[in-house]
Amino acid sequence: MHAEDIDRVNDIIQRGRPLQKGEYLYRSGDVFQSVFKVHSGTIKTINITSDGQEQVTGFYLAGEILGLDGLADNVHTNSAIALETSAVCEIPFSSLEELSLKIPTLQHHFFQLMSREIIGDQKLMTMLSKNSADERVATLLLSISTRNHRRHLSALDFRLPMSRSDIGNYLGLTIETVSRVLSRFQKNGLLSVDKKDITIVDMDELKNIANADTYE
Amino acid sequence: MHAEDIDRVNDIIQRGRPLQKGEYLYRSGDVFQSVFKVHSGTIKTINITSDGQEQVTGFYLAGEILGLDGLADNVHTNSAIALETSAVCEIPFSSLEELSLKIPTLQHHFFQLMSREIIGDQKLMTMLSKNSADERVATLLLSISTRNHRRHLSALDFRLPMSRSDIGNYLGLTIETVSRVLSRFQKNGLLSVDKKDITIVDMDELKNIANADTYE
DNA sequence: CGATTGTTTGAGGCCAGTCAAAGTTAGTGG
């Protein structure tokens, strides 16, 4: 992308105010106006099922983009909630769509983003339908490790931004099962678990358990 | 969309030759060049996991569009296979992307398509992580019923285009469980099952079991 | 510091998976 193009994109980006833990970035049913890039912190997205249950559909760490679900009908189907104090950039979609008519690479870039989201969701579907509790937890830990590494943070030592409840919900497991798996991993020398602080001790074995099916 | 725009879109659509049952439309790893619209028949998409297992990620009936997974990196991550003799239209993406720069509504239309795919995948994720075998099977039957109805076919009487094995794979169940659930549904007066021919007898109760969480 | 929320651990039950075998369908070639 050319420098002047980047400038034009930057012009439409708005720095949002910080979100406190538990605060909504947008709610299911809100009119879709923008996509968001996480600047710092972590956001989870959830769906509410017809019987009122909550389903966690994704965790978005710093640098990642969320909100693409709203394009279909100009309404968000997800809700997005901060898991900790977070800062996000808002990218108004109308200007973006207009702008991407002038900058072909930008359009292509956005198609790619959505396509990645589809691929990621499908990897998760596979995990939910085929993998054991151990495999699911190991895969999530590796995913967070990889994404931290991309941000030049430690791949072996990190803090889980989400609760056991969110993990279980996301992975299709109960909180008790998540807790038991983490305890067992620690007992077997794979991890050191201190509440939300995780240290990966035996990365090879963890990858082995996760079936090396890295998703991100 | 204006008439001349529709003409321009139609110009780039190619009618593909018919696919025989079991034939591949594209394979994982193929260079991405086109998306496809199912004209008749049914296509399934599958992912191959790192340990060689197959995961069915979607069924595409007549009128539905597939192949959007390839946009991310210009390579298909899925493979697409005909479940019965089928005909598809090929829509070359390069021309489409170019064209959508000239026709803003077309770009928007494509964003919507991808967004719908994301929403659909997330509904499926929710089902895989929360719902019982009965709920999953009921939901799939209702989905096919709804999509048939949209094509002005019977919503109560239809033929499943896919095998028990594909259903089980897609829903995260074994073939034995799928078979047992269908037998039980028949025994309880919800359905009439004759091999792949399904007649929905008690639509209300079926919706009840599916939790009315219609996905499509 | 009490109250609330989140986490861990244990005991027991159940749903779906596994294993097995018989029955059914579809496809092939003589």
Next chain:
DNA sequence: CCACTAACTTTGACTGGCCTCAAACAATCG
């Protein structure tokens, strides 16, 4: 057209992994 084979489906008996229920413990917050 039919015999033969391979693939698919159904049904049953049993097993096991995860869920449910329950209680104790830890952390967070006003």
